[in-house]
Amino acid sequence: MTDKNGFFDLSKTGLTRRTALKGLAAGAGLAVAPGFVRYSQAQSSAPIKIGFQCHRTGIGAAYGRWYDRTTAAAVKAINEAGGINGRPVEVIIEDDGTDPGRGAEVVGKFATQHKTDIVYGTLFSHVVIGSAPAAGEAKMPYFVVSEGHHVASTKLNRYVFQPGITDVKSQIQAMAPWIAANAGKKVTQIFPDFAFGYDHRDYLPPALKAQGGEVIAQIAIPPTESSFTKYFPQIPAETEVIYHVMVGPAVLTFVKELGEFYGSSRPQLFGFIDSLEATDINSPGLEFLDGSHFWEGSPRYAQPDDSAAQKAYRAAVGIDDNGAAVGDPKDVSTAAHMFGCWETLYVVKKAMEDAGYKGPEDRAKLVEATEALTEFAEGPEHPQGPKTFNGKIHQCFGIQNISKVEGGRLNVVHKTKIEDGLYEPEGDYTTQPL
Amino acid sequence: MHFGPHLLLAALEGLVTSAVLALTALGLSLVFGVMRVVNVAHGELFMLGAVLAWAISTAISGHPALGFLAALVLAPLIVGLIALVAERLVLRRLNYNPEATIVATIGMLYIIQQLALTFYGPEARPVEPPFSYRILLPWFGYSGYKLSIIAASALLLVATWFVLTRTKIGLVMRATQYDSETAQAFGIPVDRVYAGVFALGAMLAAVAAVLIVPISQAHYLMGQDPLLLSFIVVIIGGLGSLRGTVVAAVLIGLSDGIISVFFSPTLAKIIATLLVAMVLVFRPQGLFGTASR
Numbered sequence: 001m002t003d004k005n006g007f008f009d010l011s012k013t014g015l016t017r018r019t020a021l022k023g024l025a026a027g028a029g030l031a032v033a034p035g036f037v038r039y040s041q042a043q044s045s046a047p048i049k050i051g052f053q054c055h056r057t058g059i060g061a062a063y064g065r066w067y068d069r070t071t072a073a074a075v076k077a078i079n080e081a082g083g084i085n086g087r088p089v090e091v092i093i094e095d096d097g098t099d100p101g102r103g104a105e106v107v108g109k110f111a112t113q114h115k116t117d118i119v120y121g122t123l124f125s126h127v128v129i130g131s132a133p134a135a136g137e138a139k140m141p142y143f144v145v146s147e148g149h150h151v152a153s154t155k156l157n158r159y160v161f162q163p164g165i166t167d168v169k170s171q172i173q174a175m176a177p178w179i180a181a182n183a184g185k186k187v188t189q190i191f192p193d194f195a196f197g198y199d200h201r202d203y204l205p206p207a208l209k210a211q212g213g214e215v216i217a218q219i220a221i222p223p224t225e226s227s228f229t230k231y232f233p234q235i236p237a238e239t240e241v242i243y244h245v246m247v248g249p250a251v252l253t254f255v256k257e258l259g260e261f262y263g264s265s266r267p268q269l270f271g272f273i274d275s276l277e278a279t280d281i282n283s284p285g286l287e288f289l290d291g292s293h294f295w296e297g298s299p300r301y302a303q304p305d306d307s308a309a310q311k312a313y314r315a316a317v318g319i320d321d322n323g324a325a326v327g328d329p330k331d332v333s334t335a336a337h338m339f340g341c342w343e344t345l346y347v348v349k350k351a352m353e354d355a356g357y358k359g360p361e362d363r364a365k366l367v368e369a370t371e372a373l374t375e376f377a378e379g380p381e382h383p384q385g386p387k388t389f390n391g392k393i394h395q396c397f398g399i400q401n402i403s404k405v406e407g408g409r410l411n412v413v414h415k416t417k418i419e420d421g422l423y424e425p426e427g428d429y430t431t432q433p434l
Numbered sequence: 435m436h437f438g439p440h441l442l443l444a445a446l447e448g449l450v451t452s453a454v455l456a457l458t459a460l461g462l463s464l465v466f467g468v469m470r471v472v473n474v475a476h477g478e479l480f481m482l483g484a485v486l487a488w489a490i491s492t493a494i495s496g497h498p499a500l501g502f503l504a505a506l507v508l509a510p511l512i513v514g515l516i517a518l519v520a521e522r523l524v525l526r527r528l529n530y531n532p533e534a535t536i537v538a539t540i541g542m543l544y545i546i547q548q549l550a551l552t553f554y555g556p557e558a559r560p561v562e563p564p565f566s567y568r569i570l571l572p573w574f575g576y577s578g579y580k581l582s583i584i585a586a587s588a589l590l591l592v593a594t595w596f597v598l599t600r601t602k603i604g605l606v607m608r609a610t611q612y613d614s615e616t617a618q619a620f621g622i623p624v625d626r627v628y629a630g631v632f633a634l635g636a637m638l639a640a641v642a643a644v645l646i647v648p649i650s651q652a653h654y655l656m657g658q659d660p661l662l663l664s665f666i667v668v669i670i671g672g673l674g675s676l677r678g679t680v681v682a683a684v685l686i687g688l689s690d691g692i693i694s695v696f697f698s699p700t701l702a703k704i705i706a707t708l709l710v711a712m713v714l715v716f717r718p719q720g721l722f723g724t725a726s727r
Contacts, residue, residue, distance in 0.1 A: 058556065061557055222699070225699070226650045226651075226659070227451075229447055230444070230447045230691065230699070232574075250653075260576065285566060
């Protein structure tokens with residue numbers, strides 16, 4: 001292994017004055033490049049800048065695509081109605097690669113380079129947990145649409161909010177009675193082996209026990225796994241219900257292999273739609289799902305009793321009655337989660353208006369104004385349904401849908417009440433200094 | 435589940451892994467054996483095969499088997515062509531210098547991956563299997579397509595073995611592998627053999643990817659695991675040894691299947707890595723490799 005051609009011989013590449021000058025010039029060019037421009041516009045007319053931490057790539061890419069579309073639709077609607085405090089809203093998108101380390105960097109970039117007013121839009125819980133300290137350090141209000149319990153656990157910090165989607169602990173508590181009464185009492189759980197999955201692992205057993213049910217086995221699967229059959233023998237034979245929630249690029253494989261393994265002689269299935277988000281439930285190999293049940297935050301398929309607000313929201317975001325992109329039936333949405341983006345942006349609007357928000361110097365006021373919110377009425381701004389908000393734990397509580405797979409679509413068969421999902425707060429963010 | 439059926443399932447899963455792994459690792463091993471080039475971009479060529487399989491099978495309407503068969507033929511050819519171009523434009527210009535080609539193939543890894551991300555996107559997309567027969571065993575159901583992967587892979591391995599040991603092309607390749615300078619002195623166009631071997635190695639990875647994609651979906655990051663496992667297999671089996679590669683692939687695949695079914699997939703990876711360390715310590719040339727001359 002000799003270095004005949006001198007590829008690694010550093011002595012050959014001496015630094016001349018000319019190359020040094022070139023480097024200087026390139027550095028100067030970079031400093032005036034678009035990302036580095038300093039805006040010196042008057043505060044009053046300048047747009048409110050929302051930094052959108054988006055899962056453009058990595059295992060959350062499908063969600064990222066639809067969070068992006070929903071955000072664009074909501075911002076368009078807000079701007080057409082006069083913006084926030086008379087100022088237009090501008091969204092700046094940075095890709096976090098669905099990676100916690102990169103997520104924290106993105107928050108830093110929003111704070112120091114883009115100088116956004118807030119950061120918003122993160123879904124995957126490990127990215128939220130990884131980014132939250134950076135947001136707290138920069139005193140940057142951070143509005144996530146993540147569904148995990150980490151915000152409400154009060155383990156993060158005062159700058160992190162989740163006002164647009166109910167957390168997993170509340171979802172589970174609201175649905176456990178239905179599972180125990182209608183699906184079965186002996187439950188085996190299959191969940192992704194990271195933060196979001198651990199919420200399911202930790203909160204289902206007590207919630208089910210309170211209803212006379214029991215979790216008899218828990219199977220954790222890495223979210224990057226690509227083959228699943230090898231995990232299924234761990235499912236005990238006496239299982240009455242398989243409670244499944246998977247995420248990542250291989251969710252379709254997961255459900256398909258579950259079907260191959262069991263065929264028609266399967267136990268009852270209760271899944272979080274996460275296991276099939278952005279995936280057509282009529283894909284070949286998924287016929288065995290017929291008759292099984294799913295949690296949905298907001299229904300994918302248009303329901304007969306949809307409110308006018310829900311219909312308007314679906315039209316604005318651009319999804320058809322089957323929950324796929326208008327014009328491309330194969331591009332299935334993440335309808336069960338993405339409504340949270342729409343609703344969170346309207347919460348930000350309300351809080352900024354309450355706070356008389358003018359610019360980054362008012363970030364603390366914005367935090368207090370958000371904490372003062374208590375209720376969001378169902379309507380065009382909250383099409384998924386009414387919600388309450390607990391300012392102490394920075395978490396909202398809403399209704400949940402349980403849908404049945406029937407005739408190749410998901411029909412809502414049960415809606416929980418807000419009260420079903422309320423629990424004792426585990427702490428109080430408002431006691432933390434701003 | 436009882437022990438017997440449990441073991442059967444584990445073995446089946448392991449054999450599917452082995453089948454795909456053997457093809458991928460064989461490609462890596464051939465390229466190293468003949469050219470002495472460590473192709474770090476091998477996993478990305480695998481990924482490219484899967485992505486092309488998706489593109490081809492969605493472009494062809496009608497029965498899913500038609501699209502799949504077209505992908506099985508076309509995707510490896512296209513990947514082979516891309517590898518050929520890369521070999522001409524990059525590796526040859528570096529005179530196949532071992533250190534430089536490692537750096538160059540790392541560069542190729544990122545270029546291919548980012549191009550796939552740009553043009554194919556970050557989504558995982560399914561390819562429909564050519565048939566979806568479900569084999570019903572008394573204890574569990576199993577995908578018939580998965581079993582056909584094992585058969586297809588075995589056929590391809592036999593074909594590769596035949597080409598390498600029973601044809602003139604194989605003879606030329608082996609001569610080049612044994613001693614490229616002498617081979618050149620005897621009039622073997624070593625240069626063209628290198629190009630052909632690099633393309634063949636890429637095609638083996640691509641065909642493995644086409645076989646696996648109906649059960650695991652095409653995704654731009656899917657090349658990482660196969661690359662790592664291929665290296666493990668090639669190190670255990672002995673670089674450049676066809677027999678060693680196949681034996682090591684079956685060994686790693688089966689142990690991965692059985693350990694991950696009975697214990698956990700993480701433990702399977704730990705044990706495979708430990709095995710590599712043991713082989714490197716006690717038999718650096720690999721189980722079937724010959725000591726360097």
